[in-house]
Amino acid sequence: MTKQEVQVAVDPVLLTIREDQLQVLLIVRRHEPCKGELSFPGGFLWSTDNDLDAAAARKLATETGLDTSDIHMEQLHAYGARDRDPRGRVVAVAYLAIQPSVSDHASDTEAGRPNWHPVASLLSGQVPLAFDHRRILADAVEAARRKLEHTTLATAFCPPRFTMADLRRVYEIVWGVGGLDPRNFHRKVLSTKGFVVATRAKRQQANGRPATLYRKASAQAVTLYPPMLRERY
Amino acid sequence: MTKQEVQVAVDPVLLTIREDQLQVLLIVRRHEPCKGELSFPGGFLWSTDNDLDAAAARKLATETGLDTSDIHMEQLHAYGARDRDPRGRVVAVAYLAIQPSVSDHASDTEAGRPNWHPVASLLSGQVPLAFDHRRILADAVEAARRKLEHTTLATAFCPPRFTMADLRRVYEIVWGVGGLDPRNFHRKVLSTKGFVVATRAKRQQANGRPATLYRKASAQAVTLYPPMLRERY
DNA sequence: TCAAAAGTGTTAGTCTTACACCCATGG
DNA sequence: CCATGGGTGTAAGACTAACACTTTTGA
Numbered sequence: 212m213t214k215q216e217v218q219v220a221v222d223p224v225l226l227t228i229r230e231d232q233l234q235v236l237l238i239v240r241r242h243e244p245c246k247g248e249l250s251f252p253g254g255f256l257w258s259t260d261n262d263l264d265a266a267a268a269r270k271l272a273t274e275t276g277l278d279t280s281d282i283h284m285e286q287l288h289a290y291g292a293r294d295r296d297p298r299g300r301v302v303a304v305a306y307l308a309i310q311p312s313v314s315d316h317a318s319d320t321e322a323g324r325p326n327w328h329p330v331a332s333l334l335s336g337q338v339p340l341a342f343d344h345r346r347i348l349a350d351a352v353e354a355a356r357r358k359l360e361h362t363t364l365a366t367a368f369c370p371p372r373f374t375m376a377d378l379r380r381v382y383e384i385v386w387g388v389g390g391l392d393p394r395n396f397h398r399k400v401l402s403t404k405g406f407v408v409a410t411r412a413k414r415q416q417a418n419g420r421p422a423t424l425y426r427k428a429s430a431q432a433v434t435l436y437p438p439m440l441r442e443r444y
Numbered sequence: 445m446t447k448q449e450v451q452v453a454v455d456p457v458l459l460t461i462r463e464d465q466l467q468v469l470l471i472v473r474r475h476e477p478c479k480g481e482l483s484f485p486g487g488f489l490w491s492t493d494n495d496l497d498a499a500a501a502r503k504l505a506t507e508t509g510l511d512t513s514d515i516h517m518e519q520l521h522a523y524g525a526r527d528r529d530p531r532g533r534v535v536a537v538a539y540l541a542i543q544p545s546v547s548d549h550a551s552d553t554e555a556g557r558p559n560w561h562p563v564a565s566l567l568s569g570q571v572p573l574a575f576d577h578r579r580i581l582a583d584a585v586e587a588a589r590r591k592l593e594h595t596t597l598a599t600a601f602c603p604p605r606f607t608m609a610d611l612r613r614v615y616e617i618v619w620g621v622g623g624l625d626p627r628n629f630h631r632k633v634l635s636t637k638g639f640v641v642a643t644r645a646k647r648q649q650a651n652g653r654p655a656t657l658y659r660k661a662s663a664q665a666v667t668l669y670p671p672m673l674r675e676r677y
Numbered sequence: 678t679c680a681a682a683a684g685t686g687t688t689a690g691t692c693t694t695a696c697a698c699c700c701a702t703g704g
Numbered sequence: 705c706c707a708t709g710g711g712t713g714t715a716a717g718a719c720t721a722a723c724a725c726t727t728t729t730g731a
Contacts, residue, residue: 216449216451217450217451217452217489218449218450219450219452219524219535256450256524256533256535258526258533260524260526261525261526262523262524262525262526263522263523263524263535266524286521286522288519289496289519289522289537290495290496291452291489291493291495291496291499291537292494292495293491293493293494293495300489300491302452302489302496302535302537304522304524304535374683375683375684376682376683392721392722392723393682393683393684394683394684394685394722394723395720395721395722397683397684397685398684398685399720415729415730416681416682416729417681417682417730418680418681418682418729418730418731419680419681419682419683419728419729419730420681420682420683420684420727420728420729421682421683421728421729422682422683422684423683423684437670437719437720438671440720607710608710608711609709609710625694625695625696626709626710626711627695627696627710627711627712628693628694628695630710630711630712631711631712632693648702648703649708649709650703650708650709651702651703651704651707651708651709652701652702652703652707652708652709652710653700653701653702653708653709653710653711654701654702654709654710655709655710655711656710656711670692670693673693
């Protein structure tokens with residue numbers, strides 16, 4: 212019945228697209244509690260962190276060694292259920308983080324290092340996640356899906372130069388749907404100011420006409436009106 | 445450079461419509477820091493609180509004596525800047541809370557009790573608010589405005605029985621606009637399933653045809669598609 | 678010349694907007 | 705019967721969805 216000493220943790224949910232799947236970066240916990248289970252590369256707030264955003268960026272950088280400069284980050288939700296951590300009261304502030312997909316990499320599956328995991332298999336519930344991280348992951352994925360409808364966030368999943376087909380694949384993979392009409396999608400994206408900018412370069416693939424390469428417009432997370440339609444409610 | 449003992453506060457931003465204005469419930473702080481300034485009726489997380497939502501509801505109930513059962517509450521954002529509270533590291537979790545407008549009340553302006561304040565004058569910056577509460581208020585109001593576009597949240601501002609004109613006034617007051625077309629608004633609301641349900645009762649005002657009374661549909665916060673349009677971006 | 682992917686044009690249908698018009702009530 | 709606000713009908717324009725069609729390349 213008294214006010215309580217609390218720990219505050221930041222938990223970045225880092226999503227990317229790899230191997231044509233939505234994947235999330237997880238570490239294997241090396242200490243109790245939940246030792247051996249998968250969790251986000253998060254950690255506790257430090258006195259040197261200027262704010263929560265800085266803490267999340269710091270954790271992501273130190274735990275993963277990634278360059279956070281081209282990672283999109285935004286706060287999602289705070290979780291503070293009494294029993295969510297056996298060590299005591301821990302309030303976790305979850306962040307949605309998005310890493311551009313990188314085409315060139317061998318699968319660097321090192322033990323003890325953070326690794327990418329397909330979101331679909333984690334959410335279906337086979338693999339156990341630490342604490343309430345499955346719930347947080349589900350919320351983060353749903354937030355990303357909604358944001359794709361209403362903002363230009365999809366470009367955060369794309370490398371510096373990308374084609375319309377690349378961008379369309381982001382929508383299809385994150386939403387888990389197939390068959391967005393390439394022609395209507397193309398028009399819709401170009402008609403939204405502040406979404407993408409055409410470059411003079413083209414990319415040639417195995418077959419077909421070369422595709423124009425685009426880059427994200429400078430302003431991030433522009434509101435889409437009308438929204439990109441996912442389905443009818 | 446070490447992890448830190450932190451206090452977690454919950455800060456409910458309770459909005460309502462009074463006197464044809466968007467108003468927020470604030471208390472006068474009785475202790476340092478920021479003694480004498482206005483703040484949300486928040487407080488620290490207790491060990492007995494099952495989660496953050498419960499803590500916010502408890503605070504609202506004990507600080508204000510209001511019946512929280514018909515108050516809509518949802519989490520907004522966590523604020524954790526290092527210097528936001530001089531006592532030490534305090535992470536505040538802000539809640540958007542909405543109280544139905546009550547038509548019958550004398551203005552109970554008691555000293556030391558929570559009081560309603562027009563949001564417009566607070567945001568314009570004349571009156572000082574404690575800590576970063578002006579920023580939090582601005583974020584809460586913007587969140588409420590966005591939610592009105594995309595969800596049926598507007599009914600949370602309405603008493604159990606209300607007319608279309610009442611609901612339309614909610615949009616006009618919260619958005620700070622005038623002149624939504626009553627006829628198109630009427631059709632739009634009725635065409636959205638899960639928004640309002642007509643009752644058999646009517647309400648007669650001074651002039652004109654009696655208006656049908658509606659009640660909120662059972663499901664709260666249904667997504668509006670297409671959204672209620674605020675303006676073109 | 679063919680297959681394949683990029684990109685444009687077009688048409689039917691839906692939703693928004695603006696406004697004419699009817700309905701129901703008190704004075 | 706008139707003023708006032710509630711509520712319905714409707715036509716012009718905007719946007720979506722579906723798809724025929726043209727363009728540009730490698731093989």
